[in-house]
Amino acid sequence: xxxxxxxxxxxxxxxxxxxxxxxxxxxxxxxxxxxxxxxxxxxxxxxxxxxxxxxxxxxxxxxxxxxxxxxxxxxxxxxxxxxxxxxxxxxxxxxxxxxxxxxxxxxxxxxxxxxxxxxxxxxxxxxxxxxxxxxxxxxxxxxxxxxxxxxxxxxxxxxxxxxxxxxxxxxxxxxxxxxxxxxxxxxxxxxxxxxxxxxxxxxxxxxxxxxxxxxxxxxxxxxxxxxxxxxxxxxxxxxxxxxxxxxxxxxxxxxxxxxxxxxxxxxxxxxxxxxxxxxxxxxxxxxxxxxxxxxxxxxxxxxxxxxxxxxxxxxxxxxxxxxxxxxxxxxxxxx
Amino acid sequence: xxxxxxxxxxxxxxxxxxxxxxxxxxxxxxxxxxxxxxxxxxxxxxxxxxxxxxxxxxxxxxxxxxxxxxxxxxxxxxxxxxxxxxxxxxxxxxxxxxxxxxxxxxxxxxxxxxxxxxxxxxxxxxxxxxxxxxxxxxxxxxxxxxxxxxxxxxxxxxxxxxxxxxxxxxxxxxxxxxxxxxxxxxxxxxxxxxxxxxxxxxxxxxxxxxxxxxxxxxxxxxxxxxxxxxxxxxxxxxxxxxxxxxxxxxxxxxxxxxxxxxxxxxxxxxxxxxxxxxxxxxxxxxxxxxxxxxxxxxxxxxxxxxxxxxxxxxxxxxxxxxxxxxxxxxxxxxxxxxxxxxxx
Numbered sequence: 001x002x003x004x005x006x007x008x009x010x011x012x013x014x015x016x017x018x019x020x021x022x023x024x025x026x027x028x029x030x031x032x033x034x035x036x037x038x039x040x041x042x043x044x045x046x047x048x049x050x051x052x053x054x055x056x057x058x059x060x061x062x063x064x065x066x067x068x069x070x071x072x073x074x075x076x077x078x079x080x081x082x083x084x085x086x087x088x089x090x091x092x093x094x095x096x097x098x099x100x101x102x103x104x105x106x107x108x109x110x111x112x113x114x115x116x117x118x119x120x121x122x123x124x125x126x127x128x129x130x131x132x133x134x135x136x137x138x139x140x141x142x143x144x145x146x147x148x149x150x151x152x153x154x155x156x157x158x159x160x161x162x163x164x165x166x167x168x169x170x171x172x173x174x175x176x177x178x179x180x181x182x183x184x185x186x187x188x189x190x191x192x193x194x195x196x197x198x199x200x201x202x203x204x205x206x207x208x209x210x211x212x213x214x215x216x217x218x219x220x221x222x223x224x225x226x227x228x229x230x231x232x233x234x235x236x237x238x239x240x241x242x243x244x245x246x247x248x249x250x251x252x253x254x255x256x257x258x259x260x261x262x263x264x265x266x267x268x269x270x271x272x273x274x275x276x277x278x279x280x281x282x283x284x285x286x287x288x289x290x291x292x293x294x295x296x297x298x299x300x301x302x303x304x305x306x307x308x309x310x311x312x313x314x315x316x317x318x319x320x321x322x323x324x325x326x327x328x329x330x331x332x333x334x335x
Numbered sequence: 336x337x338x339x340x341x342x343x344x345x346x347x348x349x350x351x352x353x354x355x356x357x358x359x360x361x362x363x364x365x366x367x368x369x370x371x372x373x374x375x376x377x378x379x380x381x382x383x384x385x386x387x388x389x390x391x392x393x394x395x396x397x398x399x400x401x402x403x404x405x406x407x408x409x410x411x412x413x414x415x416x417x418x419x420x421x422x423x424x425x426x427x428x429x430x431x432x433x434x435x436x437x438x439x440x441x442x443x444x445x446x447x448x449x450x451x452x453x454x455x456x457x458x459x460x461x462x463x464x465x466x467x468x469x470x471x472x473x474x475x476x477x478x479x480x481x482x483x484x485x486x487x488x489x490x491x492x493x494x495x496x497x498x499x500x501x502x503x504x505x506x507x508x509x510x511x512x513x514x515x516x517x518x519x520x521x522x523x524x525x526x527x528x529x530x531x532x533x534x535x536x537x538x539x540x541x542x543x544x545x546x547x548x549x550x551x552x553x554x555x556x557x558x559x560x561x562x563x564x565x566x567x568x569x570x571x572x573x574x575x576x577x578x579x580x581x582x583x584x585x586x587x588x589x590x591x592x593x594x595x596x597x598x599x600x601x602x603x604x605x606x607x608x609x610x611x612x613x614x615x616x617x618x619x620x621x622x623x624x625x626x627x628x629x630x631x632x633x634x635x636x637x638x639x640x641x642x643x644x645x646x647x648x649x650x651x652x653x654x655x656x657x658x659x660x661x662x663x664x665x666x667x668x669x670x671x672x673x674x675x676x677x678x679x
Contacts, residue, residue, distance in 0.1 A: 004534055004535060005535060006535055006536070007535055007536060009536055011589055012589060013408075013409065013564075013585065013589055014589070015566065015583070016583065016591060016618075016620040017618055017619060017620060020619040020620055047383070049410075049411055049670045049672075061411060061413070061562075063409060063411045063562065063564065064561065066409055068408065068409075071390075071618075071619075153533075153535075153536075155533060155535065156535070159534050159535045160535070247535070271382075272382035272383065302533075304533035304536060309588055310561050310587060310588055317588065317589070317590060318590070319590055319591055320590070320591065320593075321591060321620070323593055323594055323612070323621065324583075324591065324620040324621045324622070325619075325620055325621070
């Protein structure tokens, strides 16, 4: 049996600004109202860091993929980041927080993803594939924020498998530098201009065109399978494992009724290489191409994605911001 | 430390006129326009850095609305500063160590010491300043002439050094820092969320720093590290007319670091002397900041020595790249990007 495709889970990165805005909203607007509220988060390309300190300098490390929430419009996203919407369920007591039916919340979010796929809305706006859930309880007296993130992934049953192991984008494209530059540069440009986190790359006559998901029919018509890549902005920096956003993108692919079950996926990690020369891209590109055998879907909606701790257990977290949000100091700063 | 000091700084910053004419070669300071130009250059050369708008209420009108401050996020920090085998700090000439302003005195309470500090800050004597040696300057200015090309070819199989938390007690940290609360106890009683069995989720065990591989998956090619990470921002300090570095850290599980923990990632020479906990000028929270009172002086020395050693003159837009190299001696283990791409 072929190898199951595994994904690098998201970890949440909550900037203190986010909790400051939650606290502000709770005190001044929501008060005891616990209605869920829209929030925004963002993720960007995964990257590797070359270590300069300690041990052998020049080592490279990969750091975990993150979904970041900050304050204000677009969750404080950077230029090339993909903005996604989430639902914040803030409770009034820690007991309520514990009692929330988290399984139901995640399934609800997963069902919304599926609906966006089936209605075709996700083809126009891929960020609908990645709605997330946050449950929280804000202890405003002690500046402690209990929270738990869920990144709903519509599961494939049976699981999708790998038919062609991950390889660098340079190898996948071949030795032609200008072709590589066209692909990587084209993706970087497309992502920064449209802010779409998922796209298609189609090769016609040796040059790559990057198109939105809605161009699926066009791209597939008459193309041989090697000439279409399903691409996404990949927050993972793992050598062979794609990041979490691919899961729901594969659910989207499943819905497109393929003639073949095999697709090639471009895990795009080179948002920073826009405008680089072909030779430079060959040296520095970190994107990965992996061949996925997309399993035929089952009817049941199975969802996973509550964030786990380092030990692999599903567990809530507490952020203690008493040092960063001391009331007197904030008052002095005239928020 | 003291809100009195913050208040002083804020008033002084308000009264201090915006620097109009370039004085960067003479004194190592920047005008707001030069800060923006140097920031543009940094963002262009190191795309992990980007501009931020910050809190609308805190917008500084001498900077364009879209370029209020610079930030880089999710920067790994593999080990604590005192675990460094070779310290860049060792290469620095230790000039008049006593002269360092002791700006940090815990972030609550106020002592008579604080008022002394306020007078001391802003008045820089040559003897006070830790100036990098010629060798260090050589190192600092090297990248400006176009090297430091990153090689993508690295051996990922080699296990990394002891990146896990160290056990050492740190004894000489001011005692009034917040104790780290034992929150984990309180988390008991939470039910694991109902969730469907998921064979495709990568085994979380592979994420632990010491684990070499997910058994049988051929994943041992890679090390996904759970390290501390930092969000680092650079603001323009109108009073000192220099960039100023702010740190917000997260532990291996993504929880915010305490001040005490952040101090572990700052070189010993600076941790208790030039780091303060203050409200971020563009955000609504307090962060650790490297006090900028000596920055201009050090930058001036670096610029002078670069010229003396016969190197090309340093352009003002290269200021931040050099500044970040200088900062790497203060933050020896935080792996932020100050390298340049090869197309200089």
